[in-house]
Amino acid sequence: MPSKTPARRTGYGSRLSFAAGLALTLAIAGFLILPAILSMLAGVTANYFRGLSSGLTLRWVGEVLALYSDTIVLTLGLALATLATTLVLGVPAAWFLVRNPGRASRAIEELLTLPIAVPGLAIALAMILVWGGVGDLRTSWVFILIGHVLFTLPFMMRAVVANLQAIDARTLEEGAASLGAGPWRRFLEVIVPNARPGILAGSLMVVTLSVGEFNLTWMLHTPLTKTLPVGLADAYASMRLEVASAYTLVFFVMIIPLLVAIQWLGGLGAPGGKARR
Known part of the structure; x- marks a missing residue:
């Protein structure tokens, strides 16, 4: 045997x-x-220095919601506005780069990555010098939105470009064109559905980066346009460690459902019309 x-x-x-x-x-x-x-x-302990032995409390969470609720609302609004803007700009731009390969496209793609390589403080200073005197833009949340779009757009484009190249989207478009579909129909009904995994990956990166971005935002914010990470830094700087820790707890409670919702929405287009698990 x-x-x-x-x-x-x-x-x-x-x-x-x-x-x-x-x-x-x-x-x-x-x-x-x-x-x-x-x-x-x-963030839920009565005394930070004594630890859990001091007991649990929601007092610090209540203080965060009372003192910094405006920063939470502004942060969520900025993240969603950044996502919408990068989708409108990034997906068509990514398709243009894939559809027109060559040296010029590669050069454009490399230029778009500069905001990632350059420190956020330098980008913010450049924005202040160039656009800081344009009307009331400097004191508006739109100024921070522009900075977030500059910082996150490369992540959206890179994710979509990689996905479109992997599925050979040019061949798919040529097939749709041979059947008589116009440019917009080809883009909306062929390219966008097939680029969904890349769009979803880019969306997750854009939202998380926008919500947690500090360096650029700290330079661009004003007392009326303070975001959650800036408020978190203020809380730590004031040595209110319990409040700052509760701020971190609120941050996670806020960002996790948002990411789950994006994944769920991204799966709605799967076969059968149900979110993928």
């Missing part, structure tokens, strides 16, 4: 490799998530 020892050794080695991979993944996840969990727990 053939020996079963090699098969047993192979099965044991596979289980050992799986266990090692799982342990490494959990260790990395814990390293990334544990600080955020501890910070959120500090």
Whole structure:
């Protein structure tokens, strides 16, 4: 009879490799998530320096909502406005780059990545020098919106470009054109549905970056246009650690449902009209 020892050794080695991979993944996840969990727990403790032994309270969360509710509303509004703007500008621009490959397109794509490489403070200073004197733009939330669009647009375009290149969207468009579809119909009914995974990935990046962006926003904000990250920095600077930790808790409670909603909306276009799981 053939020996079963090699098969047993192979099965044991596979289980050992799986266990090692799982342990490494959990260790990395814990390293990334544990600080955020501890910070959120500090936001519901009665005394930060005594820890959980001092008891739990929602007092600090209440203070955040009372003192900084306007920053939360403004941050959400900016994130959604940034997402809408990058969708309107980024998806057609990404399709143009894919549809017209060449040196010029590659040069344009590389230029669009400059806001990522340049520090946010430098971009904000340039915006103030160029557009700071245009009417009331400097004191408007639209000024911050422009900065967020400049910063996040490359992420939307890169995600959509990669997706369109992977599915050979040019061939799909040529097939639709051969059937008599016009340019707008080809874009809306062929390109956009097939680019949905890239659009979803870009949307998630745009929203998270806009909500959490600090450097550029800190330079552009005014006392009337303070966003959540700027308010969080103010709370930490004032040494109100419980309030700042509660601010972090509010941030996570706000951003997680928003990201889940974007994923759900992105899955509505899946076959059958149901969100993908």
